[in-house]
Structure formats: structure tokens, C-alpha cells
Amino acid sequence: MPVHDSLLPLLGRGDAPEEVRHVRELPASDAVTAPWPSNVHPDVVAAYAGLGIHEPYRHQAQAMGAAAEGHVVIATGTASGKSMAYQAPLLSAIHSGRLKAQAAPGVLQHAEEATALYLAPTKALAADQLASVRALSSGLMVRADSYDGDTPQEQRRWIRDHADLVLCNPDMLHAGVLPNHPQWSRFLRRLRYVVVDESHVYRGVFGSHVANVLRRLRRVAALYGANPVFIGASATSSGPRQSFARLIGVDAGAVEEVTRDDSPHGPVTVVLWEPEQSGAEGEHGAPTRRSAMSEAADMLTDLVLKQVRTLAFVGSRRGAETVAQMAHRQLDEVEPGLSHRVAAYRAGYLPEERRELEAQLGDGRLLGLASTSALELGIDVAGLDAVLVAGWPGTRASFFQQIGRAGRAGQQALAAFIAREDPLDTYLVNHHEAIFDIDVEATVFDPSNPYVLSPHLCAAAAEQPLSPEDMKVFGPTAADIVESLVRAGQLRRRPAGVFWTRAEDPASMISIRAEGGGPLQIIETDTGQVLGSIGTGQAHQQTHPGAVYVHQGRSYVVDELDLEHHVVEVTRAHPDYYTTARDVTSVKVLEERRREVWGPVTVHTGSTQVTSQVVSYQRKAVPGNEIIGEEPLDLPPTDLFTTSVWFTAPAPVLAAAGIEEPDLPGALHAAEHAMIGLLPLLATCDRWDVGGLSTALHADTELPTIFVHDGHPGGAGFAERGYELARTWLSATKDAIESCECESGCPSCVQSPKCGNRNDPLDKAGAIALLKAFLDHAPA
Template identity: 35%
Template sequence: MPLQEVLDELARGKSARNVTCWRTLAGRPARLAPFPSWLHPSLNAAMERRGITSLYSHQAQALEAIARGENAVVVTPTASGKTLCYNLPIVDHVLRDGSDRALYLFPTKALSQDQLAELKDLCGSELNLKTYTYDGDTPRSARTAIRSAGHIIVTNPDMLHTGILPHHTKWLRLFQRLRYVVIDEIHQYRGVFGSHLANLVRRLKRVAAFYGARPQFILCSATIANPAELASRLIEEPVTLIDESGAPTGEKYFILYNPPVVDRELGIRRSSLLEAADLATRFLRAGVPMLVFARSRLATEVLVTYLKRAAAGILPGVGEAAVRGYRGGYLPHERREIERGLREGKIQAAVSTSALELGVDIGQLDAVVMAGYPGSIASAWQQAGRAGRRTGSSVAVLIADSSPLNQYLVNHPDYFFGRSPEHGLINPDNPQILAGHVKCAAFELPFQRGESLGAAPVDPILEQLAAAALVHRGPERWHWMAETYPAEEISLRSASAENFVIIDVTQPTARAIGEVDRFSAPLLLHEEAIYLHESDQYQVEKLDYPEKKAYVRAVSVDYYTDASSAVSIKVLARFQDDPSRRPGRSSGEVLVTSLPTMFKKIRFGTHENLGSGPIRLPEEQMHTTAYWLYLSEEAYSGLRPEELEAGLLGVANLLVHIAPLYLLCDVRDIRSVVEVRSPFTRLPTVYVYERYPGGVGFADKLYELHDELLAGCRELSAACPCADGCPSCVGPASEVGPGAKRATLSILRAGSKDRLRQLTGEPRS
């Protein structure tokens, strides 16, 4: 078979030495269970019509838990029939009581569309069940009917936030009889987005309670370390975990692939994009249907270009049409068409950003190529899960890029294939996020004195809102009194509500081309900065700082700009401290002050410095939470001051790149600062702080994971083949300083020796 040919070549050909790990995941037969006896006869019939005669074991477990009235969270792989876990009990319930209602939340509109198709298919025309999607694309004329007549409303968090909850009186029929709420893809709801979602659920429950409804929650997640914990934090209720899939799988190969080193001294490897293009071309030639995942929109377009060119040569007659791009910016009907093409086999390869990683139905494919680690193990498994058939073998290949995180993973396959250690973390009580949702909730229903929003007391926040004349304090209740519409001002997905808008003034009619969050703006949008957007270059002509607008003009230059800022950190409160560890660990609240200082112009290719200039912008301050580690005197006594600094920078680089593995966050969500002598600890200190004001819980988790993190840093830098630091470990020597790698290892090893002594009880020398 064609897939086997490509695999044989990969195993034996000259690229075999780049394969760092080749795992065979054994296929598994189905574990089946009968339909529960209570299932409505018409549903039984509908299932039979679709050729389904029994359930998988996890589906049966979910149905039982839901029938017992428990909240449930279902964690099973792609294509394991997850949706039946909630569709069956809910449709069953609605068939018995047609006045009851259910609300489905999916993170994207595309998924809502899929879900609707699935429900329609399940219910057929003979079951009198009304299911609708309600989102920005729903025609106004249809909305009234949907509000009053829909049994199942399928929507997304943003629409619930701005379109449904603020207008709940129009949704009387839904809320009065709201029996079930389904939240799918909850692994998406972590960090800032998850903290918003938890508050959205608080508002939803509050409005439902006003109408006398107390819905049961059914949640679904891809594999993460703490699905039950995340689920119960999102809904603030206990949940029953169902995580043993009974679905059959065919045999699957999972290959980790590291592009060859082309410059050992600088630690530069061949581009992961080029390697991905080569490998995908082999699959294309063998006629293997596949998906290629890239990390960014730009990378997607580049790969599409390569593969179309390759297809034109390989597949005469079909040619370029067999390869398609698929990303967020595409129009809905284009996406539908591509999904259909993949299902029907008219398209052989699609190149996608993570948009397709979610549960969109594209049928079953034989191969997945990931150009770069997608940022979390959960995403990697989800993307890999796109390849896989119930019978027959499939393959997923992860091609590493040269970042420390990617390098760590391809060189630690046991870590990668072990139980996913990523935690979905949220902090619903983050002051900024909570305050935003208190505004929205006050708009939706007046607050009684002493009332709380979920578990959070809100009177102090309402006092502040009253002082700002946004709410009115009556004798018993707080009432929204501002003219503004609070939900419109709060975006659930962006980290900061105050983004800078980038306006292109090249053409006579100016247009907004992008946004940058407030804390990155000074470094990316200072005057004379080169701003890259979809690989086009723009120069910033004017930064209107108070109005949060940057005016840019298209240019064509051979350099980019790199700005630096002086970041200082001040510990305001220490929450946890543990000096017994080596290095010691702490977490707490900090004030981060960032003052942009200067920028350099750097030539593409050669990286030569073409000049520099000052940046004159005010400093930015942010209150947030941080984790920090500090060295004991013995740990650094053997290092010269410049070595110590290089070592601290090395540790900081490693930490910031490895931590996302454990946190299920993006590399951009955390930052580091080092201090050779911290005014607070009076010792050499590395801080890792959260980039969202107030923090979303990463700092506390890092504190907990301290030992594991340092062990990971140690292994990564020790295993890296570079001479003295490279972008794949502690950072290039030119940035962190000479001797960085040795110094870093010395700091990290001191820790491990002390740790060992602690464990074995051996006295310190």
C-alpha cells in the first residue's frame, strides 16, 4: 500500500537519521455496550437507520452519568463519537418533554455548523426537534423564531456574551426551561479565554436561576492533564469524569523528526517548513490523503505554494487543485468547500493553521504532517488525531523547528508520549476579568446587596463602579445606569481590552490592518519601527499613544527593527516561599515596569546592525503575578559576575520556553527578568511573570512545578549539541554572553546535587 512505501523510505532512506523516535501505537478493538433500556424508541430507530447497533463503552458511561443528573466531562480522542455522549441524552429528553431546552457552546462558528449538521442527521425529519445555530451569521428575520421555538440552540461564547445574555428577556423560553448546557472543546478555555468563560458561565447560571432553571452541564475536552479540575472550575460544580475511550482505532505510527543541523557552531538546523514540504511531497506522490499543519498563517501560505508547485509536477491533470490552504481568514463557504473536498477525496492535501485542529468533520485521513510543534501536547495529539482510521494504519509526523521547546520534545520522546502533563489553568477571580463580567452581570440583572457572582463576592467591585457612576446604588440593589453596553467593551479572547490599532495610510483611504496589545505596542509600534503583517513591511510613521493608534505606510526595505526595553520588577507581596529548595522558589504579586529604550535596524540574512535610534515613550506599569527562583551563595560562588549573568539569562530563556509545556499556555503568555542581585531577595534571581494584568494562575503552577521545570531545563541544555549556547537551548552566545551554557548548567547542576543530598540525607560539604 502507498502509505507503507513512504514509511519504508523514511525508515531506511537517508533521512532515517533525522527520525528521533518512531512509535507504533497499537490498534485497539472496540469496547461496546448496549443502548440503555430507557432510550426513546424513535432514537433507537434513528440509530439503527444509521447502522449503529450499540454504543462505545464511554458513550454508555456518559449516558448513565447524565441520566443520574450529574454534570459530566467526557475526554476521548478525535472521532470517538464524542458528540453522541450529549446528543443522545438531550434529544431523548426533548423527545419526552418538548418544552425543555438545551444550549450548546462551541468555540468557533465552523464547529457550530458541523454540530448542527450532525444533529439534523441524528434527528432526521421524523423527529420533531428544532435545532438552530445562533451566531453573527444568523439572519435577523430568523432570530425571533429561533428564540422562542428552538429546542437546541448552538452558539459560541462570544454570542452568548454579547447577543444572548444581555437580551435574556427575549430568550425567556430558553432560560425558563434550560435543562442542559453543553460546553465542547473545553481544553480551548484556558488562561485568559478560560477565565472569561468561567465568568460567562457564572452569568449564564445567574440568569437561568432568575427564571428558575438550574441546568446540568455536559463538557467535552481533548486530552489534558486536569480535565475534571478544569471543568469543575469552569462551572463551579462537581463533575463526573469519563475518560476511557471504547472506540476502536487502527494502528498508528507517530514519528518525531528533527531536521539536520546545517551549522553546528550556531546550532542552526534546516528549516522545518522545507522539511515538511519535502515529506508532504512524498505523501503527495504516493497518493496518500493528508493534512499539513503549520504554526502561522504565513507558514501556511508558504507551504501551500510549495505543495501546489509539487502537485502540478506530480499529479498531471489534477495538479494544483489537489492542494488547498485552510485557515481562519478564509470565508465560511470556502472552508465548507474544502472540508467537503477532503471528505470526498477531491482534495488530497490541505495545509492548515490550528483552525482545523478542532472537531471539524473532514473524514479520515492517512497522514498528518506537523511543521513545528503546535505549542501544546494536547494540540499535537489533536492534530495527530486527524490522521487515523478505525481500521488500517495511519501516520503522524512532527517536524521540530529550532526553538528550545521543539528541540526538547523531539529529544525526549518518553516525555512526549507519557501522559500529557499540561494543565488547563484559569483564574476566574482575576480582578480585571471579574470586574468586566460584574459590569455585564449588573447590566443583565440588578445585584442584590451581598450577592455574589458565582463564588466571587462583588460588593467591593460594585462600590467602585458606583464611584465611577456606572452603577446606581439603591436601598437594596445595584442597578446598571451607564449608557454604554458593557459586553461590547469586553473581548473574551484578547488578553488586553486596550489594544493598539494599526492603520495603513499608504492608500488615500486609510484602513486598519491589525491590532497589538497594549504591553507589546511600545516595542512593536514605536516610530520608525518596521511592522510585519502577512509578510508585507510597513513603517510606523506616527504612534498616537493616548489614542492607541499607530499610522503605518507600506515600505520595502532590507531590514527589520528590534527594540529593547528596560524591564524592572518589584515584589509587592510574597504568597509562597520555599528556601529549602536549591534554587529557592517563591511566588507573589509584582509590579512590572517597562521602559522602551532604543531600537536597532537589523539587515535580513546577515543580521548586521545598520544603525539604531532612541524610543521616547512613557513607561508602562503592570500589576501581575510572578514565580521566581533565587540562588544560594554556594550555587554561584564559583562564577565570575559576567558568567553569573549569562547563566541567569540562560536559565530564564530555558524556563520561558519549557514552562508552556506544563501550563498549556502560549510562549507569549509569560516573560522573564533576571537580576544579578535582587533588591528583594538580595540574591541572584530569575523572575517569570505573567503577561496578563493580575495573572491567570500560571505563577502558582510554576511554583508547584519548580523541580520538574529545572530538571527539564537541565536535560535540554545538557543534551543540546551546540558548543556554547544556541537558539535551541540557553539562547545564542551573542545575546546571552559567552560561557552562558556552562554557567547555566553549573547553576542548574548545583540545584540537582543539593536536591539529591536532600533526598538521600547526605550532609552538605
């Protein structure tokens, strides 16, 4: 019997479940080791030996050696030992520098000493790394500490004055370190290494912000005479050398990449699972499938009953809590003594709570954990028997990171991907080659986005006046943007350079994770407590009056959205529904930058103005998604200046494909929805990162047109990625619609959960005919 056949019954549906679309066996691999490189100090080698590590894996040794020569990115799988690959060079440089400085004390002592900066996208990951470093460096001359928003003020001065290794996040580097660089002069003068951990997560607008923060860091370090080596640690991705070079702002030739994985792995059986139809009807009478969360909860229950240690990844905080609660309920019915061995894990928990959950999962006290992507990153959780992925996590890189949590101790393991009602999920479970047999995605971000670059140039000018040489650091568009900022009076040109003119700190006015403006403070009306913040771009959709807002597992209902005073007032509540906003949208073409002609069909990309107005919201039942009611809203329109890709074709060409004029709006609309759903197949984005519009006659193009636009000011690179891979994108979209078993369209193919027109009109057959007509004219 094939090995995977023996594992399928663990999922609770027998030996041959109808829901299984594909089973793939990822083979085991043996370890390949290599000698320690010469740049790793003997004391560091001895420290690792004390932990039972006597030789590095070959790819670790390669990365360590490359770090002695220049920038390097190591892009290998989960549990491949990336941490050791960058920790060893850092600790060696710091330890040996301190030894040399002690042997020859004097005013030039700093020339021998070294410091290093470690950057993680989350505070939890930085805390995990700090614990690892302290355990390793107890016998070394290394002073390591974390520096983030939670660091007490009295500790911050000690870190600035004495720490050799600072563990930080991009937010704190941007707002706390760089604007105050004179206070960090000791540290910056000695800066030898900068580690950018989990560098693949820096994509879209967030990635664009971080790329400019790292350019500012390089510039400030140069001010103190330092030229640090950057080490990137990434999940497997397409073109890691190019992506990391673009992130740190250097030529690709200056970066060495390490992609071969020589660590040992046990065999993993991966199951692609498409839930069966539930029997209920959704919007417009379309049949619905069982939700991925319900399937995940059932599987988690069955696996825990069989004593299989399992981690279930769920896409949202609320989803993780819901899956854990459902599993608790089901276990109480079958074997009550087991329910306490299942828990939820997500951002928002206190650090000590997260550490305890990680420890309990690691030592077997917990058998099941429902988690958001918070456990996807480098936090060390070993010994898992099974991983469930409820809904596509957005990228192949994330998917393989998540299923890589199974079999980390070398044992045989099981992983299951459970498809949601979503065009991309449906496509992937029915086209397994798109997961396993093609390269993972490139990381998409655009550091030259003027909406991102402009405020960072202001921040850089406040840190040190800008010189003509600095324009090379920030890219070819920087000089023109500086000129526009000078004309606007935000910067002032003087013989010594270009200066920031205002009293405010420009860095404090940039939120590198916020999108679309803001922020607005979310305040609980009964207590006056500030719960969090939200960008202006999301406020209309997510915090309109009557919206259900969830924070750290607690539900609130929005009482008032005060845009003038940047406040959202909410009240604690326990609704049995969730809310979705409805909007109307128009798109205006501002500038066409590129076009590709496919006979009568044309593909365009350029700048557009997207005007949206939220006009109502629906309340939908939990679970079931039934519409309970709809309420009108009176909110002002918002404008988004962004990048789009759009497709045009004359109506006679579409009529020749069998799409009559009355059916054209529905065909265009259905194709637009499915295209938005499938774009994440090619770009590292979520369908919520992009939007779209389709019309049978657009005012600017004067033709039937489909627009897909980035949902971020200036664009995030997603629409341009769609333009560059247009034929592949349309082909995958057509395949996804055709492979869906519904008759006239459903959430798995052409219906959209965020449609402003209530998914009306939609023509599934017309969308297939339209996409086929486009592809018939596309170049091979």
C-alpha cells in the first residue's frame, strides 16, 4: 500500500474521501554537512558544540562563508537552519572584535569592535531570536537585547550605549533609531552586519516602505563610516537574489544567493481537499460548499482523537478562535478529557501566553493548535505530525512554510490544504501542478512608488541634508520627487544640500504598515480605551457605522465614524453576524504608460484615479453566510490614485465569440471577479489588495473594458505584474471558471465577497467565452 494511503484515514473520512483532489508525496531528504568556514570564531564553534551541533549543513556553511565577502540571502525551506547561518557570522564578528579591542585598548578601540542589527517583521519573532542568541552566547562576549515599542525607557539608553547585537523591527528602526541617529552613533559606527529575517514578507506597500527604510539605514551608517553587510533569510521564492537586492537597494550582482537545502526532512504526504457542497444556497441561489473552517475543525478533532499532534493554519484571528472553539465543542461531545488539549494562537496574545502555548505544543501537552500565520514565521515549533491549511495562505512561499512545520523532527507527516469558496483555492486544488510543479512567486514591491518614496525622502532629509549623491541611493525617480517637494515647500535647497523645513519629525508622520492614509483611533465608548487604529483607506469599508469590528477575539459594533476628528467609536457586543460593505466605483485613466496589442484586443497599464463610495452594508449570519439585512450609509466618496492594468476589445469581436450585447455586462463582470481572484497566483498579494471595474462602454477607452487596480496609493506592483504575465493570468482564470462544477456561477468561480453590485449581473458562460476570445488573439 502506498504510504499516503495509510495516512488519509487520519482525516476522518475513510480510505478514499470524495473531497480529495490530489495527493502528493514530498520525499524525505538526508543531511549533508560541511566544515565550519574560517570566518566563524572557534569559541562560536565551541558554543554550538555545547548544543550538540558539531558541523553545519552545507548550505549553512556556504551562507556563513559568503557573509565574509558581501551581501547574501539564504532562501531555503522551513526548519533548514537559516538562523544558524546568520547567527554564527554575527556572533563571531562581535566576539572576536571585543577580544581584539580588549587586547589593544585605546582611542581606536571601535575600529576592532563590531555591532549587528537584526530585523524581524514581528516582535514575537525577535523575542524568539533573542532567547536563542542568549542561550547560545552565554560563554561569548556578546551583549544582545531587543529594542521595540515595549522596551522601557530606562533600558533604551543602555541598549544604545552598550549593546552589540540589537534585535528590532522595521517600524522601530524607522521611527525610533534613524531619526535619533546621533544617539546611536556608537552602535552605527561599528555596524558590521544587518540581518533581514523573513525577508519574503516585505511585499506590496509594506515592502516598499521597508525598502526605503533600509536605504535610509545604509545612508546613515555611511555617515558614520560604516558599510554593513546585509544578510537576508527568506522562504523559498522566485529570484531571491533580485528581490533581496531590490529590498536593500543594491545591484543584484552584489548579492550572493543560497537556495540549495541540505537539511534533513521526513516524508510529508500533502492532500489537496475540496469540501463537498453543503446543500445550502448562497447568493443568487448558487450552491455553497462547507466552509474551510468547518472542515478544518472536523479534521483537527479527528486528528486529536487519534493523538496526532496537529497545527491548523487559519487566515484570520477570528477564524483561528472559531476553529479552536468548534474543535473544543466536538471533543467535549466525544471525549471530554481531550478538549483542554486544543487551543488557539494568534497575534494579540501576551508574549508569555504565546511562549506557553509554543512550549505546550512542543512537549505534547497540547495536541492541537489553531493559529493564524503568526506561527508561519521562524518561531521554532518542532515535532508536529500534521498541518492543516484552511484556505490558500496567499503565496506558495507561505504554503510551503506552513506545511514545513510538519515532519520537522524527521518523522513521517501529513499536511492538508482545504480550499475555501474562492476562485484561486478552487483552481489550485484542481490544478495541483500550479502548487508543486512551478517556481514559487517573485516578491512584488515598488520602492519608487511616489506615495511611499516622497515621505521617506523627507525623513532622510531630516536625518541628514540630501546631496546629489544620495539620489543614487533612493533610485532614478528620487531627483524629480525631491524637486516637487522643494516646489511644495516641504524641502528647501541650500548650498549644503536639501533640508527638511518643518519642525515636525517627518518619520513620525509615516506609518509603514498603514495603507491609504490615516490613522484613525478606534476607541471603546464605555471605557475610553484606545483599542487600535485603522488607515483612512480601510475605515469606510471596515469601520462604517454599524460595522462589526473584531479586536483580539472580542467583537464590537461601530457607533460612529468621525472622519473629521480621526476617531472611530465602538461598543462591546456579541453579534451573531458579520458585516460587509457595499460600494460604487468609477475609474478614470490618467496616464497610459505601456500597452501590448493582441490584434483587436489591447492590454494597458498606467495611472488611474479610482473613486469609490460606500453606500450600504449587509449583515450576514455566522455561520451560514445568509443575508440578514441591509442598511444604507451616507459616507463621502474617496479617491485613490493608483496603478491599473486594463483590457479592451471592440464589441463586434466579443459578439463574434457569442457574447450578445445584453449579455456583455455580465460576462465582463464575471471575468473581472475571477481575474481578481486569480491574480494572487502570479503576484504576492491577496484578492483584498486589489480591486476592479468592468463596463460595456468606458468613457476613456470608448470600448468594453475590464480594469484591475492596486488597492494602494501609487500602486504596489500587483497590477503591473498582471500586465507582464497577462496571458498566463487569463489562461488560469479561464481554467478556474471552467473547472468549477456550478451551473451559473458561485463564490468558487465568479462571485466576489466584496462586490459593490451584489454580484449582479454575472454570466459565467459569457466570462469563459470572453476570456477565450482574448486568449485566441494573445501571442504565444
